[in-house]
Amino acid sequence: METHDALGHEGRFGKTEVYGTGLMDHGVGGFIISHAIVCSEATEVARPAKRGSPCASLVKAAKSSIPLLMLGLARLIAIKTIGYHEHVTEYGVHWNFFLTLSVVKIACAGIFxxxxxxxxxIFALVLSVLYQYLLINCGLADFLKYGSDGTDSRETLIDANREGLVSCIGYIALYFAGVQLGRILMKPRQYLRDFVVLLIQLNIVTAVLYVCMQVLSGEVEAVSRKMANLAFVVWTLFVCCLMLVEFLIVELTIICATSYGQLPYSGTDYTQPIREPCLLSAINRNGLLFFLLANILTGLVNMSMDTLxxxxxxxxxxxxxxxxxxxLVVWIFHIKNITTKVW
Known part of the structure; x- marks a missing residue:
């Protein structure tokens, strides 16, 4: 991975300005994908008999978005109050990723x-391609870079937050792609051969995504987290699938190594999963709290010392x-049986 427009040797650890890829550029997209993989629309393939009405899902999504909206507003107020350094061209003057998450959550529930x-x-593909067309052929990319008047004006509310508002389209497409990936992962599997087939499928998908990413970056438009363009959607999916392949290889290796030849390849149910590590369970239980604490501590560190x-x-x-x-915080919450999700 490389950050094409980041400066200095340490630039590879930071976010890109407009185009390029870096570890921190994957964070927001990876968060969207991980949430989509475990949403009800993805997990219904494992529990097809239990699914609420679409309207009930929309109401639930709206309620679950309230904490995100509150966090987004609280972050905005805190940053403006204390004068904390902010990169305006990332999401805009008032926008932030918490607001993007809430918009994506409500919009996707409405589309469903x-x-x-x-x-x-299919919807993810159509939406991301249409969005890419608007970026290149309808001047949307220029609007994101230079504003409505071409001088990078931040006068109007839309101009001030154009990056955050427009990129929501790309993140919505990414969410639907994650739902499709989740539906593949969540299919019931009982035998070792089923997981071997899944591993092969994921390797093929990863290879195809890599080729598509290279073609798009070279012939259409480079990866841009700021725009959440088509190349960014494909790149994020590629990285996530590559990680899933690595995780599955490790898990299958551990299963085979601890089964002492007793693991059935087929013909007999194998329904005992590996015991989930306590820390992983704790993070899964209070994921939003973990994310919020990480943001707060990052701000405290940046304010208390010269990190560079x-x-x-x-x-x-x-x-x-x-x-x-x-x-430690999420682990204590876990052993105390405390869940911060209240909606």
Missing amino acids: LILPPKMSG AASSGVAYLVLITYMLVIC
Whole structure:
């Protein structure tokens, strides 16, 4: 991965300005994908008999978006109040990723009122291609870069937040792609051969996505997290699928290594999964709390020290302490049987 327009040797650890790929550029897209994989429209393939009405799902999505909206507004107020450094061209003057999440959540629930979940992949493809067409051929990309008057004006509310508002289209497409991926992953599987087939399928999908990403970046438009364009959607899916392949290889290796030749390839049910690590269960249980704590601690670290001037030893100490604190908090919540999701 590389950040094409980041400066300095450490630029590869930061976010790109307009085009390029970096580890931090994957964070927002990966968060969207991980949420889509486990949503009700994806998991219904494992529990097809239990699904509420579309209207009830829309109401539930609206309620679950309230905390995100509140967090987005709270972040906006806090940043403006304390004068915390912000990168306006990332989401806009007032917008942030919490607001993007809430918009994506409500919009997708509304679309599912008329769209069958099994059509998620097709809808994601159509929407992302149409959005890419608007970016290139209808001047939408220029609007995102330079504003409505071509001078990077931030006068109107739409101009001020154009990156956050417009990129929601790409994130919605990414969410539907994640739902389709989730429907593949959540299909019931009992035998070792079923998981081997899944591994082969994921490898093929990953290879196809990689080729598509290279073609799109070279012939259409480079990956842009700022725009959430077609190449960004494909790149995010590629990285997620690659990670899933690696995770599945590790899991199958552990299963085979601990079964001592007793693991059935076929013909007999194998329904005992690997025991989920406690920390992973804790994070899954309070994912939004984990994400919020990470954001707050990042801000506190940035405000309390000059991170760019920190030595390697200090940086490692800060990072270890940072991870220890947020993991300890969600672990305590988990062992105390506390869930912060109240909607």
